[in-house]
Amino acid sequence: MRVVKVFNNNVVLATKGGADDIVVLMGRGIGFSTRPGQEVDAARAERTFVPTATQPPERIALFLDEIPPDHLAVAEDIVRMGRAELGEHIGGHVVIPLADHLSFALRRAQDGLEIAYPLRGEVLHLYPDEVAVGRRAIQLVADRLGVRLPDIEAIPLALHFVNAQFEGPDLSKVVKLTETFTVVLAETSAFLGLAVDADSLEASRFITHLRYLASRQAKGGAASDTFASLHDSLRASHAREVACAKHVASILEERFGWTLGRDEVLYLALHISRLTARTRPS
Structure with a gap:
């Protein structure tokens, strides 16, 4: 070499x-x-x-020069824990942005400063698995470095794990996605006249689908034509859900410039039908 x-x-x-x-x-x-x-x-x-494209060598070198080695080591352990709990998409590209955040969070904690995260409620509802790992990460930091971070730090830690799915350079995109997911749930409830329980398993599955949809869009992919034989029957039997899916697609196009094809819209309609199967009229 x-x-x-x-x-x-x-x-x-x-x-x-x-x-x-x-x-x-x-x-x-x-x-x-x-x-x-x-x-x-x-x-x-x-x-x-x-x-990577979002973490060029110069950026990596700059971070490595500024982040204390013990903070970097703890971040690596947190990423390993996240990969074991959440999946292989939590790769090595998460280490440096996570370590950078962790280093600043430790300084704030030592200075007695605490930041309010306005998306706390949304993150707790939309990403419970990532929040759980974030909370375990706080305990790991306390055990390894002797500093107890505020419980609220589980929120940005969770967002770093969510952001790993998109490999973005910062959290700006995932913050916008989180806000949009909340809007989509509310718009779906209003469009169908249903009170969607954001804590339900169905809502969790719906948000998971939206996350993978966002990931495919970021990578230029599209859903496979799995439901080709169901196109006509789905439109006939779930016309309301298909109309709602088109409405959601228009929101995503307005906010992110995405153009969802027929398969993506019908796949979205199928998830909406599952979401509404166990909800009640509002």
Whole structure:
């Protein structure tokens, strides 16, 4: 493995030879007296980070230079815990933004400062699994670093896990999605004249579908034509749900510029029918 760039004595950019094999290596003294083109012993690297479009090498190096090593180590443990609890989409790309947030949260806690998160209610309702992991992360931080973060910090920690699904550079997109999911639930209730229970299993499944829909849109994909044979029958038997799905699609197009195809709309209608099956008229 050869050095491409030396950021500082402890962080270098290296490659095995191809453009797709570039990694950021972090290790004590790994960049000392090293020049681009020289061989580097990967065994000396304590940590390896793979750059992405949203986390280029320079951004990774900057964060690694500013984040205390013990904060980074705890963030890595939290990500491992999140992956075990939530799934493989909680990848290594979560470590640095999570560590950055954690480092600032620890400073605020030590200074006695607390931030109010306006989306607290929405996050608690929409992402209960991620919030549960966020709460366990707070306990892990207390055990490892001796600082008890405010309970409210479970909210932004949860959003980092949600954001992992989209691999965004920050939480702005997932915050907008969270606000939109709340609007969609309210609009669905109003359109169908039903009181949708945001805490119900059906609502949870509906939000999960919206999350995967958002993920597909972000990656340029679309739902497979699973229900091709059901198009006509679904329109006939669930005309109200199909109309509601088209209304939801218009909200998503207005807010994000998405254009949902026929399959996506019908798939959405199917989830709406499940959502409304056990709800009562408002």
